[in-house]
Amino acid sequence: MTRIKVLIVDDSAVVRQVLTANLSQDPGIEVIGAASDPVFAMAKMAAQWPDVIVLDVEMPRMDGITFLKKLMAERPTPVVICSTLTEKGAETTMQALAAGAVSIVTKPKVGLKQFLQDDSESLVNAVKAAARANLRRLGVSAVAVPVQAKLTADAILPAGSHAMAETTDRVVAIGTSTGGTQALEVVLTALPRVCPGIVIVQHMPEKFTGAFADRLNNLCQIEVREAVNGDRVLPGLALIAQGGRHMLLKRSGAHYRVEIVDGPPVSRHRPSVDVLFRSVAKCAGKNALGIIMTGMGDDGAKGLKEMHDMGARTVGQDEDSCVVYGMPKEAAKLGSVDRELPLGRIAYEIVAYGGGR
Structure with missing residues (x-):
């Protein structure tokens, strides 16, 4: 070795x-x-x-x-x-x-x-x-790294058997890890002010997600901020999960809000992409677009499959544009991904989805 x-x-x-x-x-x-x-x-x-x-x-x-x-x-x-x-x-x-x-x-x-x-x-x-x-x-050599045993999203919320009824609101859920800070900057800075509401899990320690959100907010046309419990998911707004806590999507009448909760690490991460994606599958179903991007491991792969099975549109970042083609690869292996796209095309997909295409 x-x-x-x-x-x-x-x-x-x-x-x-x-x-x-x-x-x-x-x-x-x-x-x-x-x-x-x-x-x-x-x-x-x-x-x-x-x-x-x-x-x-x-x-x-x-x-x-x-x-x-x-x-x-x-x-x-x-x-x-x-x-x-x-x-x-x-x-x-x-x-x-x-x-x-x-x-x-x-x-x-x-x-x-x-x-x-x-x-x-x-x-x-x-x-x-x-x-x-x-x-x-x-420019470095790849080294094979084993994936260790870990908790699933069951530790935070149970899986759903069906999604809630469709609404007029659309939601985009994004999960990413290693290389994701740069990838999210590419995607979010390319979005116009009018786009669907976005919820994001980026693996990052507590106290860092606020600074990351502030930096993106200064670069983007859309508003970007660290999520607070009860925040409504609105068009032209991206909410980034707090480091050290899980973020879930919740239905509030015909609208969506986020819930910030404590709990053990899921897939070795807190916040976990699997937790966010499962909640989106349950609450939004066909009203959602799920995107999994660069990152090591498999956090988000199972959650994206649940979104896919509930009728959501799903996208994985392609291997050539990933810093680490781990999370998208595992999602593709599970049959979670409808389409693989290069990083530079993901913003266009979000805009098209918001326009009903």
């Missing part, structure tokens, strides 16, 4: 030590070095190039954003951002994701060592997801 070569870049000696120990416990990962800042990192990379870089964003001599932009311009390599779980850290991390980082792991300001030890699984999964990134887009 080819092991994933990882370089850790963080100015904290404690973080470097704990991350190295945690990642080294996985037989599929080899930590080839650790550096206190990007200048030292570049010297190490000259001797041996990593498959994945775990990168802090606030460091001396050269900050992580500057290093990331330089890296992506010269030799694109998957980067996992290790960011402080604060509002300021969230804003900086949005810049990193826009510059080409693959995903995020978080670290608190206090209790750091214990937190990193307790949350080591999410770091390992993030590194493995990054290693699976599209070769043509990110």
